Amino acid sequence: MSVDVSPFDATAAAGVSALRTEGRAHLKTERIAGQTVAIDIDEEGPLRVRFPRVKASSALEGVIVNTGGGVAGGDRLSFEIEATEGTNVAVTSQAAEKVYRSSGRDAEIAVRLSAGEGAKLTWAPQESILFNRARVTRTIEADVAADATLTICESVVFGRTAMGETVAAGMLKDRWRVRRGGRLVFADAFTLDGAIYRMLARPAIANGAIAAGTIVHVSPGSETKLDGVRAALVLDDVEAGASAFDGMLVVRVLAEGSIGLRAAILATFSALGAEPPRAFTL
Numbered sequence: 001m002s003v004d005v006s007p008f009d010a011t012a013a014a015g016v017s018a019l020r021t022e023g024r025a026h027l028k029t030e031r032i033a034g035q036t037v038a039i040d041i042d043e044e045g046p047l048r049v050r051f052p053r054v055k056a057s058s059a060l061e062g063v064i065v066n067t068g069g070g071v072a073g074g075d076r077l078s079f080e081i082e083a084t085e086g087t088n089v090a091v092t093s094q095a096a097e098k099v100y101r102s103s104g105r106d107a108e109i110a111v112r113l114s115a116g117e118g119a120k121l122t123w124a125p126q127e128s129i130l131f132n133r134a135r136v137t138r139t140i141e142a143d144v145a146a147d148a149t150l151t152i153c154e155s156v157v158f159g160r161t162a163m164g165e166t167v168a169a170g171m172l173k174d175r176w177r178v179r180r181g182g183r184l185v186f187a188d189a190f191t192l193d194g195a196i197y198r199m200l201a202r203p204a205i206a207n208g209a210i211a212a213g214t215i216v217h218v219s220p221g222s223e224t225k226l227d228g229v230r231a232a233l234v235l236d237d238v239e240a241g242a243s244a245f246d247g248m249l250v251v252r253v254l255a256e257g258s259i260g261l262r263a264a265i266l267a268t269f270s271a272l273g274a275e276p277p278r279a280f281t282l
Helices: 196-201 222-232 258-272
Strands: 022-032 035-044 047-050 060-066 076-083 088-093 097-099 107-115 120-123 128-130 135-144 149-158 170-180 183-194 211-218 238-245 248-255
Touching (some): 022 060, 035 060, 060 076, 076 088, 076 120, 107 120, 107 149, 135 149, 149 196, 149 258, 183 211, 183 248, 211 222, 211 258, 222 238, 222 248, 222 258, 238 258, 248 258
Parallel strands (some): 022 076, 060 088, 076 107, 088 120, 097 128, 107 135, 128 149, 135 170
Antiparallel strands (some): 022 035, 047 060, 149 211, 170 183, 211 248, 238 248
């Protein structure tokens, strides 16, 4: 889906550096003695990966920490997660990520995911909260082996309504590409640029919702979970849809706020039989 409406002519402040910070977090896992362990961790800039002790979990859980205190215009952040053959890893973030007002520069976020043969990989950061006049571009590239399982969950909240915040203007550009067995199976592009609050009010875009999420679940037999997922998404103050095809299940959620969005995401994980990272549920 692609939406481009009323481009927002941002006024960049003269002399402002194009780059505030640059960060990279790379995690590679391997199966050793029946357990998934981290064998390579590369951290640059403000990004860190931590591994809390989680009881009764078969997955290695990684938590991304951004010591920079949020994302600002000009930031460049990249994440790379490699789940090698037979491993099980779930990655989330320490807290909701705040994307602050930009002076005109775009923040750039790049995510690269790889799931080897028989691997299970979950990428489920907590929601991104966009402030008024934030500008962010995100790309997600994923490569999945034919018999691997990949779950990607990304969510965004446009302003904190409890704080009286409204995202009157700004830009969010999202681009996803998922390949399974080397073949492109999912391609998605979404852009909101300009008067975001007015765009979200349109029935064909969000019908007034200010929180949105997308879940892509790639696994053998994922189509059999479609009815259960649709039943789980019958929730108050939430509008959601799910479809399944070619070994992939896709869910899109609109909600009036972050609480309803989080409830819909957790209900989807439960229906998929995929345990979300523990930090995501706290």
